[in-house]
Amino acid sequence: MSRAVQFSRNGGPEVLDIVEVDEPHAGRGEVRVSVRAAGLNAFDFKVRQDAAYLPSKKLPSGQGNEFAGVVDEVGDGVDGVSIGDEVLGWVSFAAQADYVVVPPTQLAAKPAALDWATAGGIGLVGNTAKRATDAIAPGPGDTVLVSAAAGGVGLLESQLAIRAGATVIGTASEANHEFLRGLGVIPVAYGPGLADRVRAAAPNGITAVLDSAGEETVLLGLELGVDPKRINTIVYSPGVEKYGIQSVGGGGKTSAELAELASLVASGELVLPIAATYRLSEVREAYTRLESRHLLGKIVMLLP
Numbered sequence: 001m002s003r004a005v006q007f008s009r010n011g012g013p014e015v016l017d018i019v020e021v022d023e024p025h026a027g028r029g030e031v032r033v034s035v036r037a038a039g040l041n042a043f044d045f046k047v048r049q050d051a052a053y054l055p056s057k058k059l060p061s062g063q064g065n066e067f068a069g070v071v072d073e074v075g076d077g078v079d080g081v082s083i084g085d086e087v088l089g090w091v092s093f094a095a096q097a098d099y100v101v102v103p104p105t106q107l108a109a110k111p112a113a114l115d116w117a118t119a120g121g122i123g124l125v126g127n128t129a130k131r132a133t134d135a136i137a138p139g140p141g142d143t144v145l146v147s148a149a150a151g152g153v154g155l156l157e158s159q160l161a162i163r164a165g166a167t168v169i170g171t172a173s174e175a176n177h178e179f180l181r182g183l184g185v186i187p188v189a190y191g192p193g194l195a196d197r198v199r200a201a202a203p204n205g206i207t208a209v210l211d212s213a214g215e216e217t218v219l220l221g222l223e224l225g226v227d228p229k230r231i232n233t234i235v236y237s238p239g240v241e242k243y244g245i246q247s248v249g250g251g252g253k254t255s256a257e258l259a260e261l262a263s264l265v266a267s268g269e270l271v272l273p274i275a276a277t278y279r280l281s282e283v284r285e286a287y288t289r290l291e292s293r294h295l296l297g298k299i300v301m302l303l304p
């Protein structure tokens with residue numbers, strides 16, 4: 001038997017249990033990974049809280065969509081992966097468990113310099129941030145407004161836009177401003193008065209918006225004259241049809257992209273702070289913290 005996080009009804013962290021399941025094994029074309037770290041994401045709890053968020057989700061369900069660990073079984077027909085390889089990868093609602101079984105196309109090699117927690121937390125926010133940032137194609141001469149800049153997605157979007165030569169203004173709580181300044185982001189507090197603060201921080205105007213927080217930033221971008229096609233949101237779907245803005249989020253993951261993100265974080269070219277780690281037995285506490293929505297970076301569960 002092995003352990004897995006599971007929920008059998010919709011609700012808050014209290015519906016999460018650690019259950020004993022039959023130990024899974026790698027079938028033909030599959031690899032089994034003994035999990036060392038599994039990242040937590042807002043997507044996990046949005047689906048768990050609200051059955052309408054992902055109607056195709058059947059219960060009971062596992063939890064967690066990204067992981068890092070050590071390959072301990074290789075099925076027939078798999079080449080290029082060996083027992084003992086350290087990897088990171090993605091899986092649908094099954095990562096928070098002792099073992100994950102996936103095809104090798106959902107894995108990338110873990111760079112030796114990358115610690116387990118970071119490796120287990122990169123995949124989903126990295127894929128989303130890269131696609132969203134590419135959607136507005138920032139470059140020198142751009143001033144990009146990034147909302148929730150201290151969150152996992154916003155941190156990476158901010159850094160990707162800066163790497164592309166743009167100036168970045170990021171919204172965050174005061175407590176996260178110093179960290180953001182260290183990355184080259186100009187931080188501003190969100191909430192009432194945001195428009196005045198952004199105007200003061202960007203006297204020549206804003207040319208693009210990367211939104212992970214909702215209506216406030218999107219409407220401000222429009223008010224400041226940003227071309228709707230250069231406003232991308234990953235959370236404010238009503239604005240897409242209403243204002244003609246973009247909504248490019250996560251998707252189309254590839255092993256090559258995951259390897260590239262892991263390499264950028266391992267080399268320090270991208271920074272993804274780990275706000276906290278928890279053991280599997282603390283899964284309810286971990287999601288309670290995540291669901292407070294005020295984090296600098298990622299929360300990751302460590303195993304075994």
Ligand SMILES: NC(=O)c1ccc[n+]([C@@H]2O[C@H](COP(=O)([O-])OP(=O)(O)OC[C@H]3O[C@@H](n4cnc5c(N)ncnc54)[C@H](OP(=O)(O)O)[C@@H]3O)[C@@H](O)[C@H]2O)c1
Nearest residue numbers: 042128148150151152153172173190213234249250294295
């Ligand atoms: N569509 C997609 O494909 C996709 C993919 C990934 C994520 N998402 C969504 O994108 C959002 C961001 O995800 P995440 O993983 O980066 O982190 P998250 O945990 O949802 O966000 C944490 C950040 O949100 C900030 N925040 C909280 N309330 C805010 C507000 N009113 N205005 C501006 N910022 C606020 C917090 O900033 P402070 O701590 O500084 O207060 C914190 O740093 C989530 O809603 C998630 O579901 C969508």
